Amino acid sequence: MNRMSIGTGSQKSQKFTESVIREMTRLAESYDAVNLSQGFPDFAAPDAVKAAALDAVAADVNQYAVTWGAKPLRDAVAREFTRRYGVSVDSETQVTVCCGSTEAMVSTMLATLDPGDEVVVFEPFYENYGPDAILAGAVPRYVTLHEPDWTFDPDALTAAFNQRTRAIIVNSPNNPTGKVFNRDELTAIAELCRQWNVLVITDEIYEHIIYDGIRHLPMAAIDGMADRTITINSLSKTYSVTGWRVGWAIAPPRIAGAIRKVHDFLTVGAAAPLQAAGAVALSLPETYYTELAVGYQRRRDMLLALLEPRGFVPFKPDGAYYIMTDIGAFKFADDVEFARHLVTDVGVAVVPGSSFYHDPVLGRTKVRFAFCKRDETLRSAGRRLAALTPPVVTDLGSASVR
Numbered sequence: 001m002n003r004m005s006i007g008t009g010s011q012k013s014q015k016f017t018e019s020v021i022r023e024m025t026r027l028a029e030s031y032d033a034v035n036l037s038q039g040f041p042d043f044a045a046p047d048a049v050k051a052a053a054l055d056a057v058a059a060d061v062n063q064y065a066v067t068w069g070a071k072p073l074r075d076a077v078a079r080e081f082t083r084r085y086g087v088s089v090d091s092e093t094q095v096t097v098c099c100g101s102t103e104a105m106v107s108t109m110l111a112t113l114d115p116g117d118e119v120v121v122f123e124p125f126y127e128n129y130g131p132d133a134i135l136a137g138a139v140p141r142y143v144t145l146h147e148p149d150w151t152f153d154p155d156a157l158t159a160a161f162n163q164r165t166r167a168i169i170v171n172s173p174n175n176p177t178g179k180v181f182n183r184d185e186l187t188a189i190a191e192l193c194r195q196w197n198v199l200v201i202t203d204e205i206y207e208h209i210i211y212d213g214i215r216h217l218p219m220a221a222i223d224g225m226a227d228r229t230i231t232i233n234s235l236s237k238t239y240s241v242t243g244w245r246v247g248w249a250i251a252p253p254r255i256a257g258a259i260r261k262v263h264d265f266l267t268v269g270a271a272a273p274l275q276a277a278g279a280v281a282l283s284l285p286e287t288y289y290t291e292l293a294v295g296y297q298r299r300r301d302m303l304l305a306l307l308e309p310r311g312f313v314p315f316k317p318d319g320a321y322y323i324m325t326d327i328g329a330f331k332f333a334d335d336v337e338f339a340r341h342l343v344t345d346v347g348v349a350v351v352p353g354s355s356f357y358h359d360p361v362l363g364r365t366k367v368r369f370a371f372c373k374r375d376e377t378l379r380s381a382g383r384r385l386a387a388l389t390p391p392v393v394t395d396l397g398s399a400s401v402r
């Protein structure tokens, strides 16, 4: 084997690139652009949650928590999942608190995958899943979700499963599309998982950010699936505290044991005072969640109303806080060139669609906008987008802009 020279990084690390989303945030800062790229709110976290963190620090909850998570937070996670979805969860044996769902996902993959295993990943995807699988030595197998409703072709999904398949990643509500997987889709996935003895790793961090009366259905609530599902979630999106880095994985006990070992050696644990505040956050009244969803639905509609007249063709999301739009009508060479034009000349940062696909061609005519922002931020983006020359739709239905 041709060993790499010192300084180039491992072969694994050469197989993926820097996060485009985080790069767009840095570009936004250098061009003073309105940042609608990375998914973090620019408004305040709930007062009660912030106060709980301050109280915890003042009360000297400042040393390591139990490695797999402080008991009050684990208890709250188990209690809320059971209360909402009727799936029983034992906080002593099934819940592992991690440094955000990011660490929960990578710990889960490191704990459950062996080199050569395959992992089915729907695309467009949240960009961490492929690198996580590669870090675990596994091979991602991509199945495309097709617009406008971002569903999968059942034959393509069936074809992605084989004896090497060990897990499938499901993210619902989905980043970047806003798709919410329905019962039929989850059941079809579940049947294949049972047939091939495959685990489901579900990323449900937008659980409460869901619109138009649609209800979130966790994979673990599908008949017979709790035993083969790892449910990942975090405080980040639900409580607008993406910088706190507190998340968790709920898993069957035998798998939770493996996740806990990996997590312990990776990070020891998430910030103790913020775990204490997390237990308070999970006890907020139901009105908090209702208002959260109502507020985001309003922002969604506001951004849709800003994008449509400018020539974008947005796909209306059912959940999460992003809008994928088609930009084909603008006639740029590709999504990266268009995103660069937006950030440097128009002053709005977005994420090029290709960063959500393993084959960049699939995202060539798409960009993603995030709307987890204050009204004034969205309005300011709207004013800047007004400088964008809308494409001219010709009689033949095609459009041109430059």
Ligand SMILES: Cc1ncc(COP(=O)(O)O)c(C=O)c1O
Pocket: 039, 099, 100, 101, 102, 103, 126, 171, 174, 175, 203, 205, 233, 234, 235, 236, 242, 245, 246, 247
């Ligand atoms: C689908 C999805 N999963 C995970 C994360 C990261 O979450 P956390 O802050 O809990 O690590 C994000 C952040 O944007 C996301 O969109």
